[in-house]
Amino acid sequence: MALLKVKFDQKKRVKLAQGLWLMNWLSVLAGIILFSMGLFLKIELRKRSEVMNNAESHFVPNCLIGVGVVSCIFNSLAGKICYDTLDPAKFAKWRPWLKPYLAICVLFNIILFFVALCCFLLQGSLESSLAHGLRSGMKYYRDTDTPGRCFMKKTMDMLQIEFQCCGNSGFRDWFEIQWISNRYLDFSSKEVKDRIKSNVDGRYLVDGVPFSCCNPSSPRPCIQYQLTNNSAHYSYDHQTEELNLWLGGCRDALLGYFSSLMSSMGVASMIVWLFEVTITIGLRYLHTALEGLSNPEDPHFESEGWLLEKSVPETWKAFLESLKKLGKGNQVEAEGAGVGQAAEAG
Template identity: 30%
Template sequence: MGVPEINLTEDKRCLMSKIASGVSLFTIPFNLFMLTIAIYIELAVQDKIGLIEGSRNALPGFMIMLSIFGLITNMLGTRVCWVVHDIKRRDDWKKYLMPFVITSLILFVCVFVTSVLCFTSVTSLRKLFSKGIITSMKKYSTDMPKKHIIDLLQIQYECCGSGGYTDWFNVKLVSKKYITDDYMTKEEQNIYRKHNDNVPFSCCKLRTRRPCINTRVHEKQFKYKYNKDLTLFTRGCGDALMTSYKQMLNAAGGIIIVLAFAELTIGLLTRLLQTSFENLNDDEDSTAYLLPFGGHAKPSEGNELDNEFQNLLEDDLPPPPTLESLQNLPPVSSLDDISVTESFDDVDPEDEEQFPAPPEENEFLPYDEDAFPPARQSFKYVNQM
C-alpha cells in the first residue's frame, strides 16, 4: 500500500481536514508579511544598492511573486480542505486535493530557499557594500548623481566612508577645474592641492557643539585634537547599512522559515486526506499513507472471497482415480444406468473418422466393439466415481 500506513475513521478525517484548513488560513498573514517586506526592500533600500552597485538584487522581486502565489494558493486550499469534511460535497471537491498537495510542496521548497537566501545574503552584503561605496567615492568629484547619493547616504545613516572617515584621504573631493581663483581662495586651493586628510561636509556630526573640521583633519589646530575632539562620524557606511540590512533580513528569514514549515505541514496533511479518500469504500475506516511504496499490500474483499471459494472447491473435490479403481469397476448392463461425458480432447483425428454415421430414426444398431474405443479411453464413469 504505502508508508506510513495510518488507519483513519470518519471523525479523524473530518478533524484532519479542519486542521489542514486552519493551517492554510494561518499562512495568509505570513505571506502578507513577506509581500510587505519585499516591497519595502524594493522601494526603500533597493534604489541605494542599485546606485551603489550598479545592479539590481533579484531577491525582493522573487519574494513578491512567491508571496502573491502563496496567497492565492493558500486561500483556495483553505476552501478545499474545509469542504471535503462534508460528506455530501466531498465527491465534487476531493479531486482538488492532489493538485493542492503538489502546489504546497512546491511552495515549501521555494519558501525554504527564500529563507536560506535571506540568511546567506547577510554575509555577502558586507563585501558588496564595501566595494560599491569605494567605487562611488572615486567618482565623487566628477559624477554629480554619485556625489548626491554619497552625501545623502552619509547624512541619513550618520556614517562616513566605507569602513571609516579615513577612506576619504585617498580620494579627490574637488575636481581640478574648480580649484581656481574663480571658485576658491588661495588658502582653499592649497588645502585641496597639498593636503589629503579632507572629507566631505556630509561626514560632519549633526549634534556637535563646535564648528565641524572636515579639512586637515589630522593636523594640530587651535584647541583641537582629532583623537579627542573629532567632529566627524566614525562609523563606516558599510557597517551602518549592514546593521540595518542584517536586522531586517534576519527577521524576514525567521518568519519566512516558519511559513515554509507551515506549507510542509499542509502538504503532508492534505496527502493523508487524499490517500484516505482514495482507499475509502463503503466502510467507515480507510488507510492513509504518504509514499505509495514500501508497505504491505492488503488483500481486497473480492480476493478474499475468491480464495475462500477456491479452498472450498479443493476440499470438496474427490481424489483422482487410479488404474486399479478403473479396472475393478462393475460391468455396464445398460447405457441408461450411467452418465457419461465424452472427452473430445483425448480423441485423435484418425479415430474420429472411424466412427459410423449416426443411425436414422427407429433404427437399431448392434454394439460393435471395433467401432468404439474402450470405455476407459473415451468415457468416464462419473456416477461410480
Template identity: 30%
Template sequence: MLALGVLIETTIRDKIRFIENYNGAILPALLLSIGATSVVAHLVCGKICWTNHNPVRRRLWSRYLLPTMIVSTVIFLLELVSGIMCYSHVTELDKSFKRGILTNMKDYKDDVNVKEEVDVLQIEFSCCGSIAYTDWFRTAWIHEDYLNDLKLQSLRKSGFDDGFISDDVPFSCCSPTSMRPCIHHHVHDNDLHYNYDYRTSMTINKKGCAITLMEYYSEWILMKAGAIAIGLSFFQVRFWLYIISLVDNNIAIDHPLSCIKSMENSSARLCPDFVPASNNDQSKCFRKLETLKQENRPEIYFKQFKGFWAFGHWNSCGA
C-alpha cells in the same frame, strides 16, 4: 512572501545609486513571483481539502489530494530557496555597497545630485566614507574652483591629476553628538586645532556608510526576510500535512468496511450511510452486511442505507 518582496524592492531601490554591479531586481522578483504563486496555489489546495471534507463529494475530489501535496512540496522548495538566497545576497550586497559608495565619492565634486545624495546618506545614517572616514583622505572631493591659492599650488606640485587630496571630509560627516564645533578639515592635524586630539576627541563619524548600510540591510532586511521565508516554508508543509491527515482520517472512517466493523462491535462511530431507516429493517440490514462481508464488496451498497440521529447518538443495526 509578497510583503517581503515589496519590502526588499522598495528598500533597495531607495539606495540604488550606491549599489554597483548588483541586480537588485532578482531577489524581489523571485519573492514576488513565489508569493503570488503561493497565494493562488493555497487557494486551490484549500478548496480541494475543504471539498474533501464533504463525504458526498469526496469520492470525486479525493483524486486531487496527491497533486495538492506535490504542489505544496514545490512551493516549500521554492520558498526554502528564496530564504537561502536572502542570506547569500548579504555578501553580494556588501561588496556592491562598498564599490558603489566609493564611485559616488569620486563624483562628489562634479555632480550636484551625487553630492546631495552622499551628504543625505552620511547625515541620515551617521556615517562617513565607504568603509571608514579615511576613505575621503584618498578622494579628491573638493572642486578646484573652491581651492585657495595655497592648496592649488600644493596640488600642482603634487602632480596628482584627479584633484586635491588632504585629511579633509565633507561637513556631512560631522557627528551631532559632539559638543565641540565640528572639525572636518585637517582632521588628523592636532597642531592646527586648540585642545584637540583626533584619537580621543574626534568630531566626525568614524564608521563607513557601507558598513552602516549593511548593518541595516543584512540584520533588519535580508537576514530577517530569509528567516521568515524559511520559517513559512516549513510551517506551510506542516500545516498541509495536518490538513491532509485529517482528510485521510475522515475518508478511512467513512469507508464502508470501517462502518461495518464499527456496527458489528456495536460502537458509537458515526456511520450514517450504514444505519437502517427503522428497526423493521434490522434483519435486512444484517443480511446485507453479511453479503457485503462475504463478497468483500461494500462499495456496492454504500448508498443504500440511510442514517438518522436519535436520542443523542447514531442508531446501529444492533440496536
C-alpha cells in the same frame, strides 16, 4: 507498508478538514506578509541603488514577492478544497486533482526553503556591491554639474547623516579623492596650485571631509578640514576627538542594516515554510483518509490515512525507477525520430 499510518473516523476527518481550512487562510495572510517583506526590501535596495553596484541583490526580494503571491494562490485553493471535503458531492470534482496538487505543494515547499536559505547565504554578496558602489558615489560626489551625477552629492550626504557614517570604510577615505568641485577652487591661489601639483593625478586632495560626516553630539563646532593637523586648531588632538566625526564607514553601516533585514526575513520565511510543510502533511493525511473510504458517498465509516504509501527506502527506489523509465522513454523517442528522418532522407 504505509508510513505513519493513522486511523480516522468521521469526526476526526471533519476536525482535520476544518483545522486545515483555518491554517490555509492563516497561510494566505503569511503569504501577504512575505510579499510585503519582499516589496519593502526591494524598495530599500532601490533607494540605495546609486551606492550599490549589483543587480543580483534584487534576487532575494524578487523571490520573496514571487513565493508570497504563489502562497496566497495555493493556500486559497487548498482552503477551498478542505472546505469542500465536508461535502462528498463537492469533493468528487477535486478527487482526481488532489495527488498532482500535493506534488506541486511539495515542490513549492522545496522552493520556499531555498528562498529562506538565500536570505542568509546571499548577505555576503552585498559587501562587495556596497564597497564598489560607495567608491563610485564618493568619486562622483563633486560632479554636481554633470547630468546623471548631479544628485550624488545629496545622496552621499543624506546617507552619511541617516546611517551616522563617513566614507566607505572610514573618514580617511575622503582624503584619497577630490570631493570639492573645480568650480569652487581658486586656481590663481598658490595653495591650490601646490596641492594639485603634489600628486601625479593632478587632483585637489585635502585632509578634510564633507559636512555630513560631522557628529552633532560633538561638544565643539565640527572640524572638517586639516583633520590630522593638531596645530591648526586650538586644544585639538585628532586621535582623541572621537565625537568630532562619525568614525564608522558607510559600508559596514549599510551592510549591517541590510543583513539584519534579510536575517529577519529569512527567519520569517523559515517559520512560513514550517507552517506550509505542516499543511502539506495534513492535506496528505486528509487525502489518503478520504481515498481509503470504502463508500465515499457514506463518510461514516472509518478509514486509514498515511504519509507515504510505502517505507522511505521503497518510495525512493520507486521514484528512481520512474525517473529511469522516463529517461529510457525519451531516449527511445529520440532514436525513433532519428530513424524516421533517416528513412525520409533515403
